[in-house]
Amino acid sequence: MDDAARICRAVYEETAQLYAQVAGEMGHQALGYRILYGPAVSDAEILFIGYQPGGSAEDAKRGLREGEQAGWPNRCDYSHADWALARRLQRIWDKPFLAACTGINVNFFRAPSMAAWRRLPPPVRRDLEHFSLQRCKRIVRALRPRQIVVIGLTTFNALAEGEPVLMGETRVLAKRGTLWDIPATGVVHLSGARINGIDAQRLAQLLNPEGKSNA
DSSP states (O other): OOHHHHHHHHHHHHHHHHHHHHHHHHGGGOOOBOOOSSOOOTTOSOEEEESOOOOOHHHHHHHHHHTTTTOOOSSOGGGTOOSHHHHHHHHHSOHHHHHTOEEEESSOBOOSOHHHHHTSOHHHHHHHHHHHHHHHHHHHHHHOOSOEEEESHHHHHHHOEEEEEEEOSSSEEEEEEEETTEEEEEEOOTTTSOOOHHHHHHHHHHHOTTSOOOO
């Protein structure tokens, strides 16, 4: 196991310990957590960053069955999963390319919605958010991806400074800057935001100018 993988493994162990301590305070909102969405590979072409794993109690049970809390998958979920964000990314990059990428959230702990997350006791919520962000940063620095793509401009704006590089009729679609000394692009949420066909094509061209897209 190389140094980057050891760092990632340590984060999994620390997260398991913390979750065991706070799950009782989270009550019915103790829905588990998810850290990496792809292999702990150094120098990946892209590391995707989102805000938080979504889902219900059933998703949490599925995650436990599939070992999401125990370790990372061998290939990036975005290359083969059938959920909305994965399908959108598969329209921009081909599956073999995505399979070698990886992904993470700035908040590891699952919640069905932001409204539900905000119903947690504020001290618990703040502690979990701070814990996750610090360890997300640790993992990203250890993996040293060639570039970062942040899914959601709200998340990008909270993490980095950047300049708009793609505009829609009424809003910014993408920004570029640096995050933790790594080139980063932030985009509107590709599954949560309503994007028309033309803007989807423009985003695909920005993110993968050499590739073919059927967005």
